[in-house]
Amino acid sequence: MIKVQKGTKDILPAEMPIWHFMEEKANEIFTKYGAKEIRTPIFEATELFARGVGDTTDIVNKEMYTFEKSDRSLTLRPENTAGVVRSFIENGMHRLSAPVKLWYKGPMFRYERPQAGRQRQFHQVGVEVFGIKQATADAEVILMAVNYLKELGLNDLTVELNSLGCPKCREEFKTRLKEVIRPYLPQLCEDCQTRFDKNPLRLLDCKSPECQEIYAKPEIQAVIQGDFICEECSEHFEELKGYLDALGIKYTRNKLLVRGLDYYNRTVFEIKSNNLGSQNAVCGGGRYDTLVKNLGGEDTPAIGFAMGMERLASLLGEKQDKKLKAYIVSNNTLEAIKLAEELRAKNITCEFDLTNKKFVKQLEKASKVAEYALILGEDEISANKITVKDLDTSEQKTIKKEELDLV
Numbered sequence: 001m002i003k004v005q006k007g008t009k010d011i012l013p014a015e016m017p018i019w020h021f022m023e024e025k026a027n028e029i030f031t032k033y034g035a036k037e038i039r040t041p042i043f044e045a046t047e048l049f050a051r052g053v054g055d056t057t058d059i060v061n062k063e064m065y066t067f068e069k070s071d072r073s074l075t076l077r078p079e080n081t082a083g084v085v086r087s088f089i090e091n092g093m094h095r096l097s098a099p100v101k102l103w104y105k106g107p108m109f110r111y112e113r114p115q116a117g118r119q120r121q122f123h124q125v126g127v128e129v130f131g132i133k134q135a136t137a138d139a140e141v142i143l144m145a146v147n148y149l150k151e152l153g154l155n156d157l158t159v160e161l162n163s164l165g166c167p168k169c170r171e172e173f174k175t176r177l178k179e180v181i182r183p184y185l186p187q188l189c190e191d192c193q194t195r196f197d198k199n200p201l202r203l204l205d206c207k208s209p210e211c212q213e214i215y216a217k218p219e220i221q222a223v224i225q226g227d228f229i230c231e232e233c234s235e236h237f238e239e240l241k242g243y244l245d246a247l248g249i250k251y252t253r254n255k256l257l258v259r260g261l262d263y264y265n266r267t268v269f270e271i272k273s274n275n276l277g278s279q280n281a282v283c284g285g286g287r288y289d290t291l292v293k294n295l296g297g298e299d300t301p302a303i304g305f306a307m308g309m310e311r312l313a314s315l316l317g318e319k320q321d322k323k324l325k326a327y328i329v330s331n332n333t334l335e336a337i338k339l340a341e342e343l344r345a346k347n348i349t350c351e352f353d354l355t356n357k358k359f360v361k362q363l364e365k366a367s368k369v370a371e372y373a374l375i376l377g378e379d380e381i382s383a384n385k386i387t388v389k390d391l392d393t394s395e396q397k398t399i400k401k402e403e404l405d406l407v
């Protein structure tokens with residue numbers, strides 16, 4: 001028997017109410033902020049991710065599904081920011097009046113070790129806002145994330161916030177970080193040895209306990225916890241915190257928060273659930289002011305976030321599927337199919353028994369799947385009437401067919 005692939009899952013009909021709920025809320029909430037939905041292809045040129053996500057990241061180095069077709073290297077998207085930026089550039093969206101606010105939802109692919117909350121095909125819903133360098137955009141993007149989660153009914157969440165500074169002030173920080181870490185270089189894990197030269201900021205992101213123990217040493221902590229960002233970056237960060245404070249959005253500063261992707265500058269944030277195990281991040285985001293230009297577009301500041309929908313779904317638990325409005329109970333299949341089609345044309349959900357089972361069996365089924373049983377016996381049919389039974393209260397009445405009003 002052929003089975004579903006490791007790290008992938010079917011989303012079965014029983015789970016669909018939760019997925020529809022997450023998708024509908026995304027549309028509703030992000031639309032309120034003026035965002036428009038965008039859908040980009042599932043596969044793109046491999047180079048887009050190498051340049052867009054960064055070739056020192058785990059995503060690009062270890063996790064991409066890459067394949068060749070007609071001498072082209074293609075990759076299943078591991079995230080959607082690079083694709084959205086490509087589309088922004090390709091479709092000349094910098095000519096639209098700023099801000100350009102886009103949102104997306106869909107599957108992403110990463111070759112990871114599958115575990116709870118970590119799949120190889122998973123889904124993200126996310127937002128990207130282009131064209132605004134001011135901290136107002138940072139505040140609005142964080143509000144979009146927080147309010148979306150609130151509307152889903154998720155409250156036990158923590159917003160973690162950090163500023164990575166700009167390429168200028170970060171350079172100095174990197175140099176100082178390398179200075180204090182250099183003596184321990186031989187003891188670091190293989191990944192950190194590579195990161196040390198290629199992207200020292202990502203050292204802080206290492207999950208190995210041995211490395212974390214080293215980074216906890218006082219002289220290294222002194223550098224990490226010190227304030228390295230320049231005056232302009234610091235003003236931007238203070239302004240953002242001011243908006244969040246004024247709006248009652250609680251956050252904690254996490255100076256170890258550097259995020260997995262290479263392109264971030266200034267604001268980075270993560271939203272974590274207190275009800276998930278070790279894969280507890282539901283949302284990650286940040287500012288990426290250089291990415292559009294790096295990918296060949298006009299210089300355009302931008303900020304966005306992505307949320308893992310499987311992780312959201314596991315927090316939301318189960319949601320009852322809606323019952324049908326009506327189930328038609330009749331041994332006259334022709335009358336039943338005609339009535340069913342009339343109701344569907346009026347947007348009323350309904351079914352009837354396709355196999356023409358005994359009347360009592362049909363009534364039993366109706367009480368399981370529908371709010372109302374619409375009974376069409378021979379008496380009703382000859383009088384052009386319907387007996388409507390409320391399956392909740394068991395009340396029933398016989399009315400003229402034209403009087404039927406279930407909405």
Ligand code: ATP
Nearest residue numbers: 112117118119122260281282283284306307308311
């Ligand atoms: P992590 O540290 O958990 O690997 P990440 O930094 O790789 O996360 P992002 O690239 O920022 O994650 O993606 C944003 C969100 O997408 C994450 O917070 C998480 O909820 C979700 N996510 C990322 N990778 C996976 C995965 N393999 N399976 C399920 N959800 C994922």
Ligand code: MG
Nearest residue numbers: 058059112260
């Ligand atoms: Mg990851």
